[in-house]
Amino acid sequence: MRGGTPSTEDFGQRLRSLRVRAGLSQEALSHAAGVSVRALADMERGRTRGPQRRTVEALAQALGLDGDEASDLEAAAAPGRPRPRTAESRAVPVALALPRDVQDFTARDAALAQLLDLARDAGANRPAVSVVAGQPGLGKTAFAVHAAHRLAPHFPDGQLALDLHGMDAEPTTPRDALARLLGAMGIADAELPAGTDDRASLWRSLAADRRLLLLLDNATDEAQVGPLLPGTGPSLTIVTSRQALAGLTSVHRCDLALLRREEAVELLTRIVGPERVRAEPQAARDLADLCGHLPLAVRIAGQRLLSRPHERLGKLVTRLAAEGRRLDGLQAGSLRIRAAFALSYRQLSTESATFLRRAALAAGADFSPETGALLAGLSYDEAVACAEELTDAGLLQSDPTAERYRFHDLLRLYAAEQVEVEDGPAVRDAVLDRTARWMLGRATAAALHFDVDHDRTAPSGDPDPDGAPAGRQDARAWLEAERAQWLAALRRAHDTGRHRQVVDTAEAMHWFSDLNQHWEQWVEVFRRSADSARALGSRREEAVHLNYLAWAHNLCVHDPRAALVSADAALVAARDSEDGLQEGWALGYGAGALQRLGRTQEARTRLHEAAGCLASQDSPQARLAELTILNTLGTLLRQIGRPAEALDIHRRSERICRAGVPGRTDELIALYHAVARQQIGNDLAALERWHEAEPPLRKALASFEAAQMPAWAEQARLDLGQVLGALGHPEARRTLTAAHDALAVLRSPRQDEAATALAALDQAATGS
Known part of the structure; x- marks a missing residue:
């Protein structure tokens, strides 16, 4: 009615009359005005008593109202809207006050700094949102609450915290969450819009000009969070969730990592006190490790110890060290690590x-x-x-x-x-x-x-x-x-x-x-296969796999005593099964073990016996085995001070490679040739024929690298580096350093040889 104060019922009646006059259905008006059918129906029935100004303007335009009619419709809506706050009363009441901060909060400095930057950057057109997601027990809620308390001075219009119960059987619905937020803003229950969309619209309008900090804890998914986010204004929303919430766009993501070991010990110290940690520093470190540096687990362990002031940290370490009892040990009162995991598992x-x-x-x-x-x-x-x-x-x-x-x-x-x-x-x-x-x-x-x-x-x-x-x-x-x-x-x-x-x-x-001869696992593989061959009653296969085991002991874990035991057992099994090939291998592997044990003459005797055994056989397998034995024999001769004889042996090995082995690929023979070249280079170096030694060593290194054989390549690189050092070549230091670092990664005992060669370069450079 013009000139009067329209009742709230007038708005709904007026809207319906105008719609009918325009010949529009609710669906047609909904489409034209961009208002949901449900919201429109709530307005006409009087359930929504005060739609926002821009909603009324959209309806007036869709109905084709002139200026006076549009003003009347707006006047009818105005009394039903919540009253704006005065400047003195704009701070949000404490209906959704922040939870108590954790006084012993530890670490997370970088993540807190990022949130502080986000708070400072929040502007009228940039409401900031930070998602804190991750596995159970990372301390997401503790971090968010601590951050909210730290950031509170930057948000003078208030701080709101709302638990969305994402892990419950029935998480909080967006409609109910909005009711709580609007209630905290002073909207009485009787004044709440009925629909989720209208509640969200009202919430956004009230938050738009306020500098608010909103903590949405334990969110279940994007659909639950989306309606709760302010659309404009200088607010900051922190969302915690066990879900990644990857569908939320234009948000900052805060990835909390596990604590570092020292941070986990610090958290434990803050809970139980420095005296107990100082008394058992190693137990404190072990306890942090057994908790997997997971903040919740460390907190539970700390709270358990705090409730038992006379119990030693080492006692709890012993309990948690047993995997079957670890989850049982990580409980303190209502805090239980198993319960935290179960919440997610049940979802x-x-x-x-x-x-x-x-x-x-x-x-x-x-x-x-x-x-x-x-x-x-x-x-x-x-x-x-x-x-x-x-x-x-x-x-x-x-x-x-x-x-x-x-x-x-x-x-x-x-x-x-x-x-x-x-x-x-x-x-x-x-x-x-x-x-x-x-x-x-x-x-x-x-x-x-x-x-x-x-x-x-x-x-x-x-x-x-x-x-x-x-x-x-x-x-x-x-x-x-x-x-x-x-x-x-x-x-x-x-x-x-x-x-x-x-x-x-x-x-x-x-x-x-x-x-991959640097893998220690080969000892277990071939020990089990030798045992299985024995269980199958096959002496020939037992000899084969005992030889493989001897190889693994020699070259993978550098245990010559165990290698000799395996090689001797393989030799007996090979002779029992009349297998000359395996007999030759067993003699060769035994010789390698004897050489490493310093029993040089015995090793030399076995190598000559192995070479003779294999030379008498015609199979391609025997030729390859003979190549290996000859290379090993030549290496032994060089190491006992007979490099000229060693060079003759390795040249013989090279001639076999150049002639080829029937039934074997050029690629395979090239690897054996690379081994022969490496040893020829080392023989020439032992004879101090440095310039002649360099080319075969470079070729050997290139072959091993092309074949992706690091354990072989790095040893060849070390040999080349030593020759380059003797030549005063500028590449010597770089080559030796690369070899040393790689051999250390491969756990090769030759890393010490590389260190010695580098030290010799330093000594030569200083002239001392």
């Missing part, structure tokens, strides 16, 4: 829960989706989807470059517990057996790419030929990436009596092992 779909707990059965520090698929009984694509879901939920960590995933140690323990609870021993064993058979099938097929005796036209035997590595490069990448998995599979096959599969896999690995 998972059936497939993802199965994937998570079965993935805990994977060996090694990380695993591929392929391994997860085998353990969970899923397809590869299903496994990838589960792994990504679990990563978003903070239950797995993805590798930054490879398609691989890892657990936090405590989460792995929890997931493994769920295997026992939900699957049971019978299902667990069946899963492990199925996975082991597949892994060994793939490992055997992949390793055969490197076996010079393997028939390339024969079926590969891979359990999934379509997904099998296509060539040597792919096969090597798979074998190296899945080393922990196929080694665990080999152990299981051996322990469950599948001895033929153990022997066949280890046999296939023989040539591949030469490429």
Whole structure:
């Protein structure tokens, strides 16, 4: 009514009359004005009593109202709107006050600094949002609360904290969350709009000109958070969630990492006091490690100790060191690490829960989706989807470059517990057996790419030929990436009596092992295969694998005594089975062990015997073995001061390589030739024919690098560096330094030789 004060009912009645007069349905007016049908219906029924000015303007334009009619409609809406606050009363009441700050909060300085910068940059058109997401136990809420208290002075219009109960069976709905936020802004229940959209609109309008800090804790997903974010104004919203909330755009992401060891010890110190930590500093460090540097776990351990002031830290360390009791030990009152994990686990779909707990059965520090698929009984694509879901939920960590995933140690323990609870021993064993058979099938097929005796036209035997590595490069990448998995599979096959599969896999690995002789695992591989050959009653195969074991002891772990024991056992088995090839290898490996033990004359005698044994045989395998023995014999002669004889032996080896070996590829013979060249270079160096020594050593190094054989290449680099040093060549220091660093990584005892050569260069440079 013109000139009067319209009642709130007048607005709804007036709007309906104007719509009917215009001949529009609610749907048509909704579309024209950009207002939801539900919101329009609530206005006409009087449930929404005071729509915002821009909503009324949109309705007036859609209805084609003139200026006076539009003014009347606005006047009818005005009384139903919440009254604006005075300047004195703009600070938000304490209905949603911040929780109490944690007084012993530790670390996170960089993350706090980023939030401070974000708060300073927030402007009228840039409401800032920071998402703090990650795995259970990282201390996301503690960090957000601490940050909010630190940042409070920058937000004089108030700080609001709202728990969205994302881990509950029924998380807070956006509509209910908005009601609480609007209530904190002074809107009475009776004045709340009915619909979520209108509540969100009202919330945004009230927050638009205020400098507010909003903490939304424990969010479940983007749909829950989106309506709660201010649209304009200088506010800062901090959102915590166990989900990544990757769908939220234009937000700052705060990635909390695990604490560093010293930070975890600092947190423990702040909880239990410095005196107890000073009394047992190593126990404090061990406790931090057993907690996996996870803030919640460290806090629980600290609170447990705080409640037992006379209990030593070492006692708790002993308890937690037993994996089966670790999760039980990490509880203090209502704080329980297992409960924190269970909250997330209960939210998972059936497939993802199965994937998570079965993935805990994977060996090694990380695993591929392929391994997860085998353990969970899923397809590869299903496994990838589960792994990504679990990563978003903070239950797995993805590798930054490879398609691989890892657990936090405590989460792995929890997931493994769920295997026992939900699957049971019978299902667990069946899963492990199925996975082991597949892994060994793939490992055997992949390793055969490197076996010079393997028939390339024969079926590969891979359990999934379509997904099998296509060539040597792919096969090597798979074998190296899945080393922990196929080694665990080999152990299981051996322990469950599948001895033929153990022997066949280890046999296939023989040539591949030469490429990675720095792997200490070869001792275990060939020890188990020798044991399996013995269990199968095959003396010839036992001799073969005992020889492989002697090689591993000699070159992989540098244990000549164990190598000699294995070589002697191989020699007996070879003679029992009348296998001249294995007899020659056993004599050669035994000689190598004797040489390393300083029993030089015995080593020389065995090498001559081995060379004679192998020279009498015509097979390609015997020629390759003879090349190895000749190179070893020549090296021994050089080391006992007979370099001229050594050079003759190595020249003989080179002549065999130049002539070729029937049935063997040029690529393979090139590697043997590289070994001969390396030794020829060393013989010439021993004869002080430095200029002649350099070319064969360079060629040997290039061959080993091309073949991607680091253990061989770095030793050749060291030999070349020493020759360059004797020549005063400018490349000497760079070459020796590179060799020293690489040999240290490979755990080669020759790293000391490289250090000595570098020291000699320094001494020569200073003239001392």
